Amino acid sequence: MGGNLTISFLPLVDACLPILAREHGFAEAEGISLNLVRDMSWATVLDRLLYGHSDAAHLVAPLAIATTLGRGRPPQPLSVPFVLGLNGNAITLRPDLADQVAPPTRLGDPRIVGTTFAALAKTSAAQGKRLRLGVVHRYSSHNYMLRYWLAASGVRPDHDVEIVTIAPPFCADALEAGEVDGVCVGEPWNSVAVERGAGRIILATAQIWRRGVEKVLALRQPVLEDKREETEALIRALVATARHFVEPENWDANAAILARSDYLDGSAELIKRAISDRILLSRGSAPVHYPDFMFQYREAANFPWVSQAEWLYTQMVRWDGSSFSPEDAAKAARVFRPDVYRSALLGSGEPLPGASSKVEGSLSQLTAIGTQQGQITLEENSFFDGRAFDPSDLPGYLAGLP
Amino acid sequence: MRIAIVDESASRAAVIREGLDAIDDCEIFVLTERRGLVAEIAGIAPDIVLIDLGNPSRDVLEEYFAVSRALARPIAMFVDESDAEAISASIDAGVSSYVVDGLAAHRIRPILDLAVRRFNAFAKLQADLDEAQGKLAERECIDRAKRILMESRKITEPQAYAELRTAAMDQSRRIAEIAQAVVTAHKLLGGA
Numbered sequence: 001m002g003g004n005l006t007i008s009f010l011p012l013v014d015a016c017l018p019i020l021a022r023e024h025g026f027a028e029a030e031g032i033s034l035n036l037v038r039d040m041s042w043a044t045v046l047d048r049l050l051y052g053h054s055d056a057a058h059l060v061a062p063l064a065i066a067t068t069l070g071r072g073r074p075p076q077p078l079s080v081p082f083v084l085g086l087n088g089n090a091i092t093l094r095p096d097l098a099d100q101v102a103p104p105t106r107l108g109d110p111r112i113v114g115t116t117f118a119a120l121a122k123t124s125a126a127q128g129k130r131l132r133l134g135v136v137h138r139y140s141s142h143n144y145m146l147r148y149w150l151a152a153s154g155v156r157p158d159h160d161v162e163i164v165t166i167a168p169p170f171c172a173d174a175l176e177a178g179e180v181d182g183v184c185v186g187e188p189w190n191s192v193a194v195e196r197g198a199g200r201i202i203l204a205t206a207q208i209w210r211r212g213v214e215k216v217l218a219l220r221q222p223v224l225e226d227k228r229e230e231t232e233a234l235i236r237a238l239v240a241t242a243r244h245f246v247e248p249e250n251w252d253a254n255a256a257i258l259a260r261s262d263y264l265d266g267s268a269e270l271i272k273r274a275i276s277d278r279i280l281l282s283r284g285s286a287p288v289h290y291p292d293f294m295f296q297y298r299e300a301a302n303f304p305w306v307s308q309a310e311w312l313y314t315q316m317v318r319w320d321g322s323s324f325s326p327e328d329a330a331k332a333a334r335v336f337r338p339d340v341y342r343s344a345l346l347g348s349g350e351p352l353p354g355a356s357s358k359v360e361g362s363l364s365q366l367t368a369i370g371t372q373q374g375q376i377t378l379e380e381n382s383f384f385d386g387r388a389f390d391p392s393d394l395p396g397y398l399a400g401l402p
Numbered sequence: 403m404r405i406a407i408v409d410e411s412a413s414r415a416a417v418i419r420e421g422l423d424a425i426d427d428c429e430i431f432v433l434t435e436r437r438g439l440v441a442e443i444a445g446i447a448p449d450i451v452l453i454d455l456g457n458p459s460r461d462v463l464e465e466y467f468a469v470s471r472a473l474a475r476p477i478a479m480f481v482d483e484s485d486a487e488a489i490s491a492s493i494d495a496g497v498s499s500y501v502v503d504g505l506a507a508h509r510i511r512p513i514l515d516l517a518v519r520r521f522n523a524f525a526k527l528q529a530d531l532d533e534a535q536g537k538l539a540e541r542e543c544i545d546r547a548k549r550i551l552m553e554s555r556k557i558t559e560p561q562a563y564a565e566l567r568t569a570a571m572d573q574s575r576r577i578a579e580i581a582q583a584v585v586t587a588h589k590l591l592g593g594a
Contacts, residue, residue: 041460043498051486051493072468137461138468165465167458170436177437 003230007217008037008048009058011264012168013187013274014085014215014294016254018058021234021241023257029240030233038262041167042137049220050076055227056234058084059218062139062312065332071139071320077221077331080309081340082235083302084215087206088274088294089142090190091149093182094175095282097131098200105285110207110384114153117202121160134166134180141214144315145205146184151402152385157319172198186214187274187294188266195270200282204293209361211295211381213308224340232344239350242297251276299378300353304336307357307391314389314398324395342372351376362388403505405513406431406448408439410457414524418452421520425513440466450510451500452517455493467500488514495521540578547581550588 009015021027022034037054039045042063048054050067064078093101101116102108121131135143147157157163166174171183172193183193184205193199205212217238224231244250255272258264264271273279274294278287295301313332317324338356345352351374358369361383368377383389389397405428409415415432422430431446433439439459443451443466453460488511492499495518501510544566551562566584570577 040456040458043460043464044455047455047493047498051490053493072464138465165462167462169458173437179437 003032003227003233004035005032005056005227005230005234006035006037006054007056007058008039008045008054010039010042010045010168011266012058012189012215013258013264013271014088014296015058015263016245016258016275017084017238017241017296018056018217019258019263020245020254021237024241024244026237026240026244027234030237032230032233032237034234036263040169042140049078049218055223056217056219056231058215060137060140060142061213061216061308062141062144062316063137064216064218065309065312065316065335066139068331068335069316069328071316078218078335079221079224079337079340080216080218080304080335081224081231081337081344082217082238083213083304083308084217084238084296086214086295086301087204087209087212087292088214089145089184089186089205090201090279090293091146091182091184091203091205092171092175092190092193092199092201094178095197095200097181098202098282102200102202104200104282106288107204107207107279107281107290108202110149110203111153113202114149114155114384118150118154118160121155125160130160130162131181132162132164132179134164134171134174134183134185136168136185137165139316141212141312142184142186142205144312144319145208145212147319148315149203149208149384152383152387154402172196175199188264188270191270191273191280192266194280194283197283201279202281204279204290206290206293206295207384209383210292211299211301211360213305213312216304224337228340231340235341235344236348239297239302239345239348242302245275246297248276300351300376303341303353304338305353305356305358305360306333306336306338307360307389309333309336310357310391310394311360311389314394314401317398318401324398329394346373350374357391359391360389403427403450403509403513404429404431404446404448405450405452406433406443406446408433408443408451408453408457408459408463410434410436411454414454414521417524417527418517418520421516422513425516428513439463444470449502449505450513453498453500454521455496455498460498463500492518492521495519496525497521540581543578543585544581547584550584 007018027034045057049057064080068077069075100120102113124131135146150157155161168185168189171185171189174180175193175198190201194201251272255268258271259266259268273287277291277293278289280287310333313329342352352372353376354370354372361381363378363381366377366379405422407415407418412434415434419430419432422428433442436459497517499514547566548559548562551565566577566580570580
């Protein structure tokens with residue numbers, strides 16, 4: 001086919017699949033050549049995508065929906081035919097605060113940590129010192145996961161605590177300087193803060209929603225149509241990369257590639273911790289193994305479930321203070337394109353779910369699901385507060401949230 | 403009109419400032435520090451903010467602008483969203499701009515055009531500099547290769563250069579590439 005695709009990305013561990021698809025030759029094997037452009041802000045990643053500098057982007061999932069709906073700028077329809085991964089983020093607090101809310105050498109129960117944090121946040125607010133927490137973007141899963149946890153723990157975001165935007169590379173600096181009291185950010189930036197003694201990891205976002213959607217591969221809808229063949233080849237290349245990525249024997253080599261100056265420009269050791277689900281919670285302690293901290297492949301993790309887009313839309317309504325619109329909900333749902341994912345992988349050995357939408361967060365045990373091809377068994381998938389998200393009743397779900 | 407230039411490269415900010423100084427009725431503020439950026443911008447209350455695309459603080463600034471829409475001086479994301487060509491030119495040049503709502507297009511456009519030209523000029527300067535440095539490095543490499551040949555083969559400098567040139571011609575490669583190969587081989591074989 002000989003197609004070329006340019007993909008812009010931010011230096012984060014979950015930009016791994018496009019980078020490794022190029023480096024290991026999975027893209028080439030599918031007949032496409034990948035050009036990767038590293039950026040330093042989501043604003044620039046989005047600018048490049050919208051003005052044709054890139055064909056596709058490594059993007060925070062809610063931003064793909066916000067752009068389609070015209071939040072913050074005129075609407076431009078984006079399409080997501082592939083999920084680059086689930087979770088992989090963490091909440092890091094200043095060490096003195098972390099000591100008051102979470103056990104020192106293991107990840108605590110998110111309910112108990114939440115209750116304790118709520119008391120601390122309210123005491124601080126009553127003393128006129130509202131705690132300030134940093135997230136990477138208003139339209140990021142970090143923001144929605146953090147707010148979900150806070151609200152379910154009895155903290156009112158924007159009232160009891162302040163939530164601000166912060167660039168991931170500066171999280172450790174900002175914690176050290178006291179500009180923020182905590183951050184919710186992707187790897188390796190929590191670990192950088194831990195290594196510097198500027199913070200302690202108190203929770204992984206996978207503890208808030210066990211299978212929470214994180215970064216996606218986003219294209220402008222007209223570009224997806226124009227380059228449909230190349231996009232499907234890219235999906236096949238990314239799936240092959242994901243299958244390779246989760247094999248432990250590849251972790252050292254992958255961490256070394258990702259650490260390179262033209263990619264993450266960071267420490268291979270810290271990157272390997274994230275991809276092997278081993279997290280150092282505080283400086284000087286031993287790494288804790290938390291399975292599925294990052295989730296890149298199993299259980300059709302890359303399948304763009306329409307229900308994921310719908311959940312993100314409910315959180316956008318919830319935190320933007322806008323009212324629920326059935327038209328917007330439908331537009332948001334159409335951003336995720338399981339049809340393209342299926343078309344790319346039909347006839348391959350890759351399992352494809354039978355449905356394109358599911359009740360999110362309702363599984364407490366292993367569950368085999370109906371498939372179009374292959375076999376898929378989903379493991380536990382729950383929200384920490386026990387609520388489930390039923391995409392057939394979005395207003396009902398919103399009404400039931402704290 | 404108050405214009406804020408946000409750029410961690412002080413030299414590029416200076417080049418842009420110099421260009422904008424030529425425009426009448428402009429007060430220009432240059433911000434090169436990340437820390438306290440939002441507070442400074444708030445204090446300056448600019449009509450136009452110019453920021454380079456590579457700046458990691460863009461998301462932080464955009465969030466501030468989004469919040470400030472509720473305030474007295476709302477800042478729009480771009481001059482005129484319908485003017486895709488102008489925006490595209492500025493993205494190509496590597497600069498993004500944010501403009502206070504209600505500012506007339508004819509006042510904004512010359513400033514943006516100038517910023518784009520200055521960004522392009524700076525990029526060209528940088529490329530020229532990189533090229534010059536590359537050439538210098540190549541010359542140094544060729545000199546080292548010549549010395550290696552002169553010492554190991556006991557030949558003169560002109561002879562050493564002729565050897566490199568012949569090898570380059572035979573292999574259809576540049577002399578600098580042959581020289582690099584000689585230097586690398588010498589290192590691998592235990593030379594200093």
